[in-house]
Structures are given as C-alpha cells and as structure tokens.
Amino acid sequence: MRHLKNKKSWLLAIILVLVISMLSACGSDKTGGESKDTLSAIKKRGKLVVGVKYDTNLFGYKDPSSGKVEGFDIDIAKALAKKIFGDEKKLELKEVTSKTRVQMLKNGDIDAIIATMTITEDRKKEVNFSDVYFKAGQSLLVKKGSKIQGIDDVKKGTKVLAVKGSTSVQNIKDKSPDAQVLEFENYAEAFTALKAGKGDALTTDNSILYGMADQDSNYQLVGQPFTDEPYGIALNKGDDKFTKYVNKFLKELKDSGEYDKIKSKWIKEQ
Ligand code: GLU
Numbered sequence: 001m002r003h004l005k006n007k008k009s010w011l012l013a014i015i016l017v018l019v020i021s022m023l024s025a026c027g028s029d030k031t032g033g034e035s036k037d038t039l040s041a042i043k044k045r046g047k048l049v050v051g052v053k054y055d056t057n058l059f060g061y062k063d064p065s066s067g068k069v070e071g072f073d074i075d076i077a078k079a080l081a082k083k084i085f086g087d088e089k090k091l092e093l094k095e096v097t098s099k100t101r102v103q104m105l106k107n108g109d110i111d112a113i114i115a116t117m118t119i120t121e122d123r124k125k126e127v128n129f130s131d132v133y134f135k136a137g138q139s140l141l142v143k144k145g146s147k148i149q150g151i152d153d154v155k156k157g158t159k160v161l162a163v164k165g166s167t168s169v170q171n172i173k174d175k176s177p178d179a180q181v182l183e184f185e186n187y188a189e190a191f192t193a194l195k196a197g198k199g200d201a202l203t204t205d206n207s208i209l210y211g212m213a214d215q216d217s218n219y220q221l222v223g224q225p226f227t228d229e230p231y232g233i234a235l236n237k238g239d240d241k242f243t244k245y246v247n248k249f250l251k252e253l254k255d256s257g258e259y260d261k262i263k264s265k266w267i268k269e270q
Pocket of ligand 1: 165167208
C-alpha cells in the first residue's frame, strides 16, 4: 500500500515537472513579444503574409478591372515567398496604408511590411528594418502649368496634400512651416483630391508620384527631391533572426541579378 502511494506521488511529481517545463518553454518562445522562430511558423502555416499597398501605382496597386495586385513591392514579396517555399504563390497579400501598417505588423496580422516604407530612427523604435532595398526622395506633384515649380514655391497660403502616417507630412511641415498641409487616408484619396482642385500640390516620394503622373499625364513632378527616403522591409521588433534571413534574401536577390530585373520592370524614371 505504502509502495503504491509512493509510486503515485512520484508519477504526480513527474507530471508536474513536465507541465511546468512545457509552460515555461511556451513562455520563453516569446522574446520581445515575437515568436523566436518566425521562419518555422511561416513554413508551418504554409504561406507568407505580407502587408502591401493597394493604391500605389508601380509599387503595390490593385487593378480594379483584373483585381490583381501588382508592383515593385509585390515582386519583392513574391521573391521572398519563393526563397522560403520555392514557390512564389505561397504568399498572401494584405492591404496596408501608411497609417495602418505598423499596427498590423504588431497585431500579428502580417509577417512583414513591404510597402514604400522609409527607414527612420523613430520607426526603428517600433519595428526592425531590413537593409535598404530601394532609394526614393520626397518631391511634389502638380497640375501642368502650375506656378509651383519646386519646394521654394511652397509657402504661406499653399495647400499641400499628403497621406497620414507617412514621413512626407512631417518633412513638408519642416521644409515649409507656413504651408497648409491637408492629410488623407491613402494615396488614392490624396490624388483624387488633387485632381478635384482641393490642393496646389501633392507631396510624397518621387517614386510614388511617378506612378500618379503615369496614370494621368495632366500632372507632373516638379523640382528636385528634398529628402532621402530609403525603403526597408519592416519586421517585428526584436526579431533579429528573421531580419537576418530577410537581409540574406535581399543580398541574394541583388547578386543574382533578379533585383535589377524587378526594378527595371517597374521603375523607368530615376
Ligand atoms: N516612404 C514614405 C513613408 O514611409 C512615404 C510613402 C508612404 O507613405 O508609404 O512614409
């Protein structure tokens, strides 16, 4: 009888140790709020989920007639899915805007942001960034014939349109503190507002503005870019392992010549 009781308590103790170690393993899998091995989680899920723009011609744009999402950032996302799975189709795209992208990453809705996102010190407090994969600079888009021909013409009384959550808003406020800045939810709305005469100029990266001028030849870029906007792929804060993996991917993409092919497919100017 005593023998049996001893056996029972041993068994209980073993189970207890097992349960505790399992629980603590779950806990330690989370470093800085992130899964320790993002890559395994993505592989297990069977697809990579990337946040991209849907309204930014040339970078991430959903064609209203075909429903297809295409652009430079999309091709980078496809190449990353190909690196992970050997199949670029194992990719789910989710729409982000400049305002929503960081929160969507933090919420775990997406594995990465590939969406015309500038690497900044401020943003580094919230996300990890890959190495630079594209270099843009902020510029101005105006209706042809406009009096505005560059940043020096943006002054008191000038209405400038920009998008919430973008670096462009702060930059234009710094460069032209007296101008009136109107902020929109996304680039489609901002461009529609410019076409409706609600502002004198639209400001964001030249790369994005080229995409707008490409859609409507009544509009043109003016002046020289007045900031540096290096784009990075944003990943979860503290997820250094996956960040290293993505940097390796970018290096391979460049070394193989694939990056140049993608770039020349979408970027004509610069
Ligand atoms: N590259 C700038 C930024 O990250 C402007 C483009 C955008 O809004 O995504 O804010």
